[in-house]
Amino acid sequence: MEGLLDHILRDVLTRVGGVDRCVSEFIRVTDQLLPSRVFTRIVPELKTGGRTAAGVPVHPQLLGSDVQCLAENAARLAELRPEGIDLNFGCPAKCVNRHRGGAVLLDEPELIHAIVAAVRRAVPADVMVSAKMRLGYMDTSKTLDVARAIHAAGGSEIVVHARTKADGYKPPAYWERIAAVREAVPITVVANGEIWTVEHAGLARERSGCEHLMLGRGMVADPGLALRVAGARATPVPWRELLPLMQIFFDQVRATVAPRHQGGRLKQWLHYLKRAYPEAEAAHAALRTVNVADELARRLFAE
Structure with a gap:
């Protein structure tokens, strides 16, 4: 992909x-x-x-x-x-x-x-x-x-x-x-x-x-999908459990991706997560015009 x-x-x-x-x-x-x-x-x-x-x-x-x-x-x-x-x-x-x-x-x-x-x-x-x-x-x-x-x-x-x-x-x-x-x-x-x-x-x-x-895009949109397909989990991964993983993701993005593309990578994943999480839809809308990585991290993960 x-x-x-x-x-x-x-x-x-x-x-x-x-x-x-x-x-x-x-x-x-x-x-x-x-x-x-x-x-x-x-x-x-x-x-x-x-x-x-x-x-x-x-x-x-x-x-x-x-x-x-x-x-x-x-x-x-x-x-x-x-x-x-x-x-x-x-x-x-x-x-x-x-x-x-x-x-x-x-x-x-x-x-x-x-x-x-x-x-x-x-x-x-x-x-x-x-x-x-x-x-x-x-x-x-x-x-x-x-x-x-x-x-x-x-x-x-x-x-x-x-x-x-x-x-x-x-x-x-x-x-x-x-x-x-x-x-x-x-x-x-x-x-x-x-x-x-x-x-x-x-x-x-x-x-x-x-x-x-x-699984491809479906796994990106619903990170717990493979577990549920395998019968190892009955419900989606809660948003509160997903946020720490998203922070790990964004920390790695900030360490390896050019600054001008960092915000786009986070918003790209949020865009897919909107299919399974109302919280992602709200976050994507709130952060749509924010491009500074520090501000994105503060507003998404510091709450």
Whole structure:
């Protein structure tokens, strides 16, 4: 989730609990071998055993279309000992697709097979290789071809976002179409897309036939969602318990993000939290015109 769910938010959300694994924002690979510092800048958890402070493993994600270059970068990334490496065949952003990255590759199952196979060969056997895909680029005609290509190339897990690139992020998500993918390949298939509530999670499981789910924006909007989906919590995390976590988040933002962007990061999260918390809606409205970090912190956390 480029520009939203970075290592700071991963840290805070995994402290809440219920998350088995995280996948990083994509690391763009074009035509060069990236230095290790690029990987650790985007995925600083690689410096701490590839896990968040709560102990949740983080799988770095690579995005690109150059087979050899992706394999070489995966090999270098594997030297940092992540538990797994994920490959992005799902990003719908026009700027990414225009440069032959993300969902545009869903029209080329042969290329996807080559990428997954090259990465699988390039990394140790104990490093998991997985892939994120959508149902297709402009249509769903090659959904199963792509899934079979990933499996045949040695991928051990596929996350399927239940929309095409053409669908973007517009509701609904077509979870029922993931069922055919699950039946087509003998590896783990994870359902993803438009899972905002426990009820959505139940429907996604029922319609897709998948046991495992990937949460995205729904987890940002409701940090206790994973716990409730797992049956480990009956009610949302109270606002009073969430505020200290938000303070940890904002402290880290202030330590690592340029001052002009600090307030925007906090307001961005508040914007998502408005879906589940009336308190967030009130705070977002009250702080909308405040941009100085000290003032934001004083007004939100000092009460």
